[in-house]
Amino acid sequence: MTAIDSSTDGTQGAWLRSDVQDRLLVLAAGGRWNMASAVRLQVDLEMLEGPSGGLVELNAAEITGIDSTGAWLLYRTLKRLREEGLETRLVNASPTVAEMLDQMAANDVPHPAAPPVENGLIRVVRHMGETTEEIFWEVIDGIAFLGLVMQTLGGTLLHPSRLRLTPLVFHMEKVGLNALPIVGLISFLIGVVLAYQGATQLQKFGAEVFVVDLIGVSVLREIGILLTAIVVAGRSGSAFTAQIGSMKVNEEVDAMRTLGLDPIQVLVIPRTLALVLMLPLLAFFSDIMGLLGGGLMAWSVLDVSPGQFIERLNGSIGMWTFWVGIIKAPVFGLLIALVGCYEGLQVANSAESVGSRTTRSVVESIFLVMIVDAVFSIFFAYIGI
Amino acid sequence: MEVINDDLPTTAMAMRLRGVKNQFGAQVIHESLDLDVRRGEILGIVGGSGTGKSVLLRTIIGLNTPQMGRIDVLGEHVAALGPNDRHEIEARWGVLFQDGALFSSLTVAQNIQVPLKEHTEMSDVLLDEIAALKISMVGLPAEAGNKYPSELSGGMRKRAGLARALALDPDIVFLDEPTAGLDPIGAAEFDQLILRLHAAMGMTVFMVTHDLDSLHAICDRIAVLAEKRVIVCGTMAEMMQQAHPWIHEYFHGPRARAAIATKEA
Ligand SMILES: Nc1ncnc2c1ncn2[C@@H]1O[C@H](COP(=O)(O)OP(=O)(O)O)[C@@H](O)[C@H]1O
Numbered sequence: 001m002t003a004i005d006s007s008t009d010g011t012q013g014a015w016l017r018s019d020v021q022d023r024l025l026v027l028a029a030g031g032r033w034n035m036a037s038a039v040r041l042q043v044d045l046e047m048l049e050g051p052s053g054g055l056v057e058l059n060a061a062e063i064t065g066i067d068s069t070g071a072w073l074l075y076r077t078l079k080r081l082r083e084e085g086l087e088t089r090l091v092n093a094s095p096t097v098a099e100m101l102d103q104m105a106a107n108d109v110p111h112p113a114a115p116p117v118e119n120g121l122i123r124v125v126r127h128m129g130e131t132t133e134e135i136f137w138e139v140i141d142g143i144a145f146l147g148l149v150m151q152t153l154g155g156t157l158l159h160p161s162r163l164r165l166t167p168l169v170f171h172m173e174k175v176g177l178n179a180l181p182i183v184g185l186i187s188f189l190i191g192v193v194l195a196y197q198g199a200t201q202l203q204k205f206g207a208e209v210f211v212v213d214l215i216g217v218s219v220l221r222e223i224g225i226l227l228t229a230i231v232v233a234g235r236s237g238s239a240f241t242a243q244i245g246s247m248k249v250n251e252e253v254d255a256m257r258t259l260g261l262d263p264i265q266v267l268v269i270p271r272t273l274a275l276v277l278m279l280p281l282l283a284f285f286s287d288i289m290g291l292l293g294g295g296l297m298a299w300s301v302l303d304v305s306p307g308q309f310i311e312r313l314n315g316s317i318g319m320w321t322f323w324v325g326i327i328k329a330p331v332f333g334l335l336i337a338l339v340g341c342y343e344g345l346q347v348a349n350s351a352e353s354v355g356s357r358t359t360r361s362v363v364e365s366i367f368l369v370m371i372v373d374a375v376f377s378i379f380f381a382y383i384g385i
Numbered sequence: 386m387e388v389i390n391d392d393l394p395t396t397a398m399a400m401r402l403r404g405v406k407n408q409f410g411a412q413v414i415h416e417s418l419d420l421d422v423r424r425g426e427i428l429g430i431v432g433g434s435g436t437g438k439s440v441l442l443r444t445i446i447g448l449n450t451p452q453m454g455r456i457d458v459l460g461e462h463v464a465a466l467g468p469n470d471r472h473e474i475e476a477r478w479g480v481l482f483q484d485g486a487l488f489s490s491l492t493v494a495q496n497i498q499v500p501l502k503e504h505t506e507m508s509d510v511l512l513d514e515i516a517a518l519k520i521s522m523v524g525l526p527a528e529a530g531n532k533y534p535s536e537l538s539g540g541m542r543k544r545a546g547l548a549r550a551l552a553l554d555p556d557i558v559f560l561d562e563p564t565a566g567l568d569p570i571g572a573a574e575f576d577q578l579i580l581r582l583h584a585a586m587g588m589t590v591f592m593v594t595h596d597l598d599s600l601h602a603i604c605d606r607i608a609v610l611a612e613k614r615v616i617v618c619g620t621m622a623e624m625m626q627q628a629h630p631w632i633h634e635y636f637h638g639p640r641a642r643a644a645i646a647t648k649e650a
C-alpha cells in the first residue's frame with residue numbers, strides 16, 4: 001500500500017492512498033482537494049498505475065473539501081486509467097464531490113492545440129515578405145495621408161476661421177517652449193565636444209583658429225537642426241502617436257467623425273502647424289547654444305577670445321550657411337508631425353498596438369529626416385551653396 | 386434588514402467594513418460606511434450612477450486606500466497584512482472588471498493562466514487543461530481559448546474575464562456590472578452562469594449591478610448605496626417594503642415592475 005500526501009506542517013492537504021488487491025486497485029482520497037494542495041500531487045497522480053484490464057475503485061469518503069482544480073486532477077487521473085483499459089468506479093462520494101466530478105465530465109471538451117510554431121526559416125522568409133509588402137502599402141498610404149493633410153491645410157488657409165487656435169497654441173507650447181531646456185542643453189554640450197575634438201586635431205597642424213569655421217559650419221548647417229529634429233521626434237512625434245492612438249482605442253476618433261468633426265482638422269492640423277512653426281525657432285535656439293558651447297570651449301582650450309570668435313565667424317561663414325540649416329526645419333517639422341499623427345491614426349484596437357505604433361513613429365520619422373537631409377545636401381551642393 | 390450585525394461570528398463573514406471613508410480631493414464619496422457580506426451569499430450592490438459603487442469595490446480589493454475605516458476580508462484585516470500574506474489573500478478573490486480588463490497581448494487561455502502561473506506550480510499540460518476547463522465552465526466555445534480579446538464580442542470578453550477571475554477557485558468573486566452592455570438574452574445567460582457556478586463552487590459573490598433582472602434572479606441580498614453609505618441591506622422582499630424615496634422609486638419604477646412581471650411569468 002502506498003500513500004501520497006500534500007499536507008504540510010499543521011494544515012491538512014489532499015492525500016491519496018492506493019492499494020492493489022489482485023485485479024482491483026483501491027484508491028482512497030481524502031483531505032482538502034483544493035488548488036493549493038492538490039496541485040502538489042499532480043506528478044504522483046500522473047505516475048499512478050493500475051493492474052492492466054482490472055478495476056479501479058475511488059473511495060471519496062474522506063474528502064473534506066474540493067474545488068474545480070482538485071476535482072479536475074481526480075477526474076483526469078480516472079480518465080487516463082480508463083483510457084488505459086481499466087474500469088473505474090466512484091464510491092462513497094458526497095453529493096458535492098459527485099457534483100464536482102460530474103461538472104468536470106460535462107466540461108471536458110477537447111481543446112484545440114495552440115497553433116503550431118512553424119519552421120524558423122520559413123518564418124523569417126514569410127516575415128520578410130510580409131514586412132516588405134507592408135512597407136509598400138504604408139508608403140502608398142503615407143502619400144495619400146500627406147495629400148489629405150495638405151488638402152485640409154489648404155482649406156484652412158482659405159478659411160482661417162476653421163483653424164483651432166487654442167489647440168494650436170497649446171501644442172506650440174508643448175512641442176516648442178517645453179523642449180527648450182533639453183534642446184539647449186544637448187546642443188550646448190555637442191558644441192563643447194565638437195570644439196574640443198576639433199581643437200586637438202587642428203592643433204597638430206597649427207591651424208587652431210579654423211576651429212571656428214568647423215564649429216560654425218557644422219553646427220549651423222547640420223548639427224543644430226538634426227539634433228533638434230531627433231529630440232523633437234523622440235519627444236513630440238511619439239507623444240502625437242500615443243495621444244491619437246489612445247483616442248483611437250477609446251473610439252474617440254470614431255465618435256468625432258459621427259459628430260461631424262474631421263479628425264484631420266481637429267487632431268492633425270494643429271499638431272502639424274505647431275511643429276512646422278516651432279521647429280525653425282527651436283533649430284535657431286539650438287544653433288545659438290551650439291555656437292555658445294563651441295565658443296566657450298575654444299576660449300578655454302585655445303584662447304580664442306569671444307571677440308576673435310565672432311569676428312572669425314562673421315568673416316568665414318556666409319549668411320547662407322545659417323539659412324541652409326533653418327530652411328530644412330519646417331520640412332522636418334512637417335515630416336515628424338505627419339508620421340506621428342499617421343501612426344497614431346493607424347493604431348488598432350489594443351494597448352499593445354499603441355506601443356508598437358509609437359516605436360515605429362519615432363524610428364520612421366528619424367529615418368525620414370535623415371533621408372530628406374541627404375536630399376537637401378545634394379540639392380544645396382548642386383545649386384552651389 | 387440592518388446593515389451590520391456584530392452578533393454574527395467573524396467566521397461567517399466574507400467581508401466586514403466599518404467606518405470606511407473615501408475622498409477624492411474635496412469630494413467625499415463614502416463616509417462612515419458599514420457593510421457585512423456573509424460567506425457564500427450573492428450580494429448585489431445598487432445605487433445611483435456615481436454614488437461610488439466601483440470605488441467601494443476597488444477599496445475592498447485594495448486598489449484604493451480609504452482615508453478612514455477598517456476592512457476585513459475573510460477574517461483578515463487587509464490593510465495590516467504584510468506583502469506575503471497579501472499575495473496569499475489576493476489568490477482567494479477574483480475580480481471581473483467592467484469591460485473584462487483582459488490583457489490584450491495574451492490569448493484568452495493565456496489570460497486565464499496568468500494567475501495560475503503566479504500562484505501555483507502546474508505543469509504546462511495541466512495549465513492548458515485547467516484553462517480549457519474554465520473556458521468551458523463559463524460557456525465559451527473551446528476555440529475561444531486561442532483568440533485574442535480584441536477578436537471577441539463584448540459578452541464573450543465578459544465570460545473570458547469571469548473565467549480568469551475564477552481561475553484560482555476563489556472564495557470571493559467581485560463583479561462590476563457584469564451584465565451591463567449585454568443583450569437581454571446574453572444577460573440572462575450570464576445570470577444563470579453565475580448562479581450555476583455559485584452552486585458548484587459555493588463562493589461569495591459581490592456584484593455591482595444595475596440590472597433589476599439580475600437582482601431578482603440571483604441575489605440573496607441587496608445593499609443600497611446612497612447618502613455616502615450603505616443605507617439598507619436586505620432581501621428583495623425587504624427592499625420592496627422600503628419607504629426611502631430613492632429605493633422606492635428604484636424597486637417600484639416601471640422597469641422594476643417589468644422585471645417582477647418576468648420573474649413571475
Ligand atoms: N481616481 C479618482 N479620482 C477622483 N475621483 C474619482 C476617482 N474614482 C472615482 N471618482 C469619483 O467617484 C465617484 C464615484 O465613482 P464610481 O464609483 O465610479 O461610481 P459608480 O457608482 O457609478 O460606479 C464619481 O463621482 C467619480 O468622479
Ligand SMILES: [Mg+2]
Pocket residue numbers: 438439440
Ligand atoms: Mg461603476
